[in-house]
Amino acid sequence: MSAFPASEGWSAWPAPAKLNLFLRITGRRADGYHTLQTVFRLLDWGDVVHLRPRRDGVIARVGAGADGVAEADDLMVRAAEVLRNETNCSEGVDIGIEKNIPMGGGFGGGSSDAATVLVVLDRLWGLNLGVDRLAALGLQLGADVPIFVRGHNAWAEGVGDLLTAIDLPPAWYAVASPGVHATTAALFQAHDLTRNAAPAKIAGFLSGISPSGGVLDNAFEPVLRRREPAVEALFTALASIGTPRLTGSGSGCFVEFADRESAETALASLPPGLNAWLARGADRSPLLDAMEVFNAGASPSG
Numbered sequence: 001m002s003a004f005p006a007s008e009g010w011s012a013w014p015a016p017a018k019l020n021l022f023l024r025i026t027g028r029r030a031d032g033y034h035t036l037q038t039v040f041r042l043l044d045w046g047d048v049v050h051l052r053p054r055r056d057g058v059i060a061r062v063g064a065g066a067d068g069v070a071e072a073d074d075l076m077v078r079a080a081e082v083l084r085n086e087t088n089c090s091e092g093v094d095i096g097i098e099k100n101i102p103m104g105g106g107f108g109g110g111s112s113d114a115a116t117v118l119v120v121l122d123r124l125w126g127l128n129l130g131v132d133r134l135a136a137l138g139l140q141l142g143a144d145v146p147i148f149v150r151g152h153n154a155w156a157e158g159v160g161d162l163l164t165a166i167d168l169p170p171a172w173y174a175v176a177s178p179g180v181h182a183t184t185a186a187l188f189q190a191h192d193l194t195r196n197a198a199p200a201k202i203a204g205f206l207s208g209i210s211p212s213g214g215v216l217d218n219a220f221e222p223v224l225r226r227r228e229p230a231v232e233a234l235f236t237a238l239a240s241i242g243t244p245r246l247t248g249s250g251s252g253c254f255v256e257f258a259d260r261e262s263a264e265t266a267l268a269s270l271p272p273g274l275n276a277w278l279a280r281g282a283d284r285s286p287l288l289d290a291m292e293v294f295n296a297g298a299s300p301s302g
């Protein structure tokens with residue numbers, strides 16, 4: 001039985017993972033944040049956030065939470081608090097999580113969990129702030145939150161917050177984690193990080209410039225491969241099935257395939273013991289689909 005049953009007032013909501021199909025850093029702002037260009041691809045795989053509104057104004061995490069994340073630091077709890085402070089509402093909520101996305105993997109798990117809380121509580125608390133205000137609130141929690149609030153595959157610039165929705169072709173991914181926790185803040189400070197890449201053009205990306213053309217690179221890849229033998233070993237193993245790429249600031253990697261069968265065959269050929277799995281690229285966030293079902297009157301089950 002679910003730890004968060006519908007019979008006890010819980011509802012379940014997807015918090016999808018993302019991949020950065022490429023990532024280049026074009027500069028650094030006066031406040032230390034880096035300007036970058038990236039393409040976010042949402043996946044049909046991720047965490048499940050459980051919510052149960054409460055009328056006593058208490059925001060509480062229920063159950064285990066993400067490994068080693070204190071309740072007060074949990075981005076889900078902070079998202080609910082930000083929303084309540086912004087609106088001066090007196091609502092509360094119990095929050096639970098089924099954590100599937102490896103932490104510190106560049107898959108955006110914490111950011112996606114927070115975005116799901118923002119989007120769903122906006123509805124459950126009857127606030128109706130709308131997507132633009134929710135995305136701006138999300139940005140206070142992390143540069144990756146707005147993409148998950150908006151829920152569309154996107155070309156991103158600025159600090160990752162200036163988003164242009166784009167359509168991406170269907171794709172399947174062999175996704176892998178070397179089990180290394182890559183700390184985003186520390187990697188942005190790395191002395192050997194390239195921070196002055198020439199800006200890429202969105203048209204070039206969309207017309208399908210190949211990885212060997214140098215456009216689909218990730219600025220963190222050489223840094224992480226030099227620092228972390230487990231990441232280097234994973235790249236070597238994945239090179240047997242295609243062109244591995246790093247997502248975000250790592251340490252997760254992926255190889256893209258045009259169809260499910262090719263991805264499955266490739267995964268099956270990898271050496272045993274590798275932490276690799278299959279994920280489908282989404283056309284849009286599964287959270288948007290769940291909200292649509294909910295708004296049509298059928299609440300997802302606990």
Ligand SMILES: C[C@@](CO)(OP(=O)(O)O)[C@H](O)COP(=O)(O)OP(=O)(O)OC[C@H]1O[C@@H](n2ccc(N)nc2=O)[C@H](O)[C@@H]1O
Binds near residue numbers: 035108111247
């Ligand atoms: C690198 C990316 C690419 O999608 O993803 P992840 O690898 O974390 O998933 C993101 O830019 C990460 O976004 P997010 O994980 O939300 O990072 P934040 O919490 O906002 O920032 C953590 C720290 O990284 C640095 N930072 C972050 C974003 C940015 N554009 N420039 C930076 O210099 C800042 O020092 C900041 O304090």
Ligand SMILES: Nc1ncnc2c1ncn2[C@@H]1O[C@H](COP(=O)(O)OP(=O)(O)O)[C@@H](O)[C@H]1O
Binds near residue numbers: 104106184251
């Ligand atoms: N609900 C949450 N899930 C995951 N991480 C969280 C959460 N709340 C806070 N964090 C913090 O955010 C950090 C980054 O996690 P995550 O978003 O999974 O990785 P990444 O930024 O590499 O995509 C974690 O190491 C953890 O300290």
